[in-house]
Amino acid sequence: MEVTDVLSVADISTALKECQANNSFNCKKFFMTCGLSKKSTEEIKKVFRAIDDDDSGFIEEDELKFFLQRFSAGARVLSDNETRSFMDIGDKDGDGKLGADEFVHLVLS
Numbered sequence: 001m002e003v004t005d006v007l008s009v010a011d012i013s014t015a016l017k018e019c020q021a022n023n024s025f026n027c028k029k030f031f032m033t034c035g036l037s038k039k040s041t042e043e044i045k046k047v048f049r050a051i052d053d054d055d056s057g058f059i060e061e062d063e064l065k066f067f068l069q070r071f072s073a074g075a076r077v078l079s080d081n082e083t084r085s086f087m088d089i090g091d092k093d094g095d096g097k098l099g100a101d102e103f104v105h106l107v108l109s
């Protein structure tokens with residue numbers, strides 16, 4: 001499964017350009033621009049599984065760091081601050097990782 005099965009390459013490229021500068025990543029803006037926030041729960045879960053590289057059922061902080069590279073191999077790595085604030089916004093139950101339902105909620109909220 002590739003994220004491009006769900007999202008268009010052009011929309012992904014626009015979303016990546018918006019957060020090219022260091023520390024400019026905003027997950028809400030990214031989900032909006034890449035088109036993910038308009039997708040169905042099932043499609044969002046497909047993207048979740050693409051980001052959950054080790055198939056643990058959760059996106060951990062070390063996977064979140066490479067979030068942008070799941071969309072395009074040449075994209076940058078998120079900074080520690082960006083990774084932490086992304087996790088803080090999405091991790092509703094405070095277990096330090098993102099579950100599929102937390103991810104869907106974050107994308108659609």
Ligand SMILES: [Ca+2]
Nearest residue numbers: 056058059060
């Ligand atoms: Ca994982």
